[in-house]
Amino acid sequence: MDKKKLIYDCGRELFHSKGFKDTNISDIAKMAGIAVGTFYNYYSSKEKLFFETYMKENEKFKKHIIESLDMNQDPVALVRQIVEQNISAMTSNKILKEWYNRDLFRELEHYYEEVKGDDDSIRSLYAGLFKKWKAEGAIRQDIDDELLSAFFDSLAYIDSHKEEIGVQYFPQLIQYMAEFIMKGLTDFKK
Structure with a gap:
């Protein structure tokens, strides 16, 4: 699966269930099964993904x-x-x-x-x-x-x-x- 799409999908699910403030990059990375550093290869910040x-x-x-x-x-x-x-x-x-x-x-x-x-x-x-x-x-x-x-x-x-x-x-x-x-x-x- 495309990692950017996976990160996006996991971020969307977390933003939808927890909201922006209560979602953090480590939660997104954990859900996506990637390292936090890998997140930054695709998005420069949680805000950009949001x-x-x-x-x-x-x-x-x-x-x-x-x-x-x-x-x-x-x-x-x-x-x-x-x-x-x-x-x-x-x-x-x-x-x-x-x-x-x-x-x-x-x-x-x-x-x-x-x-x-x-x-x-x-x-x-x-x-x-x-x-x-x-x-x-x-x-x-x-x-x-x-x-x-x-x-x-x-x-x-x-x-x-x-x-x-x-x-x-x-x-x-x-x-x-x-x-x-x-x-x-x-x-x-x-």
């Missing part, structure tokens, strides 16, 4: 969300479902939950921005939904597509400043903000 694990777990989760959605439901309900699924994963999955780890999230956010590039499946999902909803007359027509996407991009920027706002308010703040945005985009006829 960041790679986080990105793959996050992408797997995004695909799950997209596959589970009923795209024909009311726009407010659909966005609420997306946000609720995101919150559920962020609170129940020990790997994804680390996004809110004060000791780790700045590095994790930086790594996420470097690695994800322009490939953001959730952003693409929102952009496609906005076009669909505009064509159906379900959301405001007077707001261009880029500004519509910017509303939801702003939620990511708010999330990246969670420490300044107060981590204790997350993820409820994001949930309310998404709901307020969607109600503003759909209640225009009233």
Whole structure:
């Protein structure tokens, strides 16, 4: 078996069961049946292994969300479902939950921005939904597509400043903000 994959798989299993803080390199090496020095041939630190694990777990989760959605439901309900699924994963999955780890999230956010590039499946999902909803007359027509996407991009920027706002308010703040945005985009006829 490929040693890097073995190290990755063991690290992922330990991160998932114990979390980032309670997982150490010696545990990963022991589970993988390798020497600690061998770990460093493939990963420069526990953080690098964790960041790679986080990105793959996050992408797997995004695909799950997209596959589970009923795209024909009311726009407010659909966005609420997306946000609720995101919150559920962020609170129940020990790997994804680390996004809110004060000791780790700045590095994790930086790594996420470097690695994800322009490939953001959730952003693409929102952009496609906005076009669909505009064509159906379900959301405001007077707001261009880029500004519509910017509303939801702003939620990511708010999330990246969670420490300044107060981590204790997350993820409820994001949930309310998404709901307020969607109600503003759909209640225009009233």
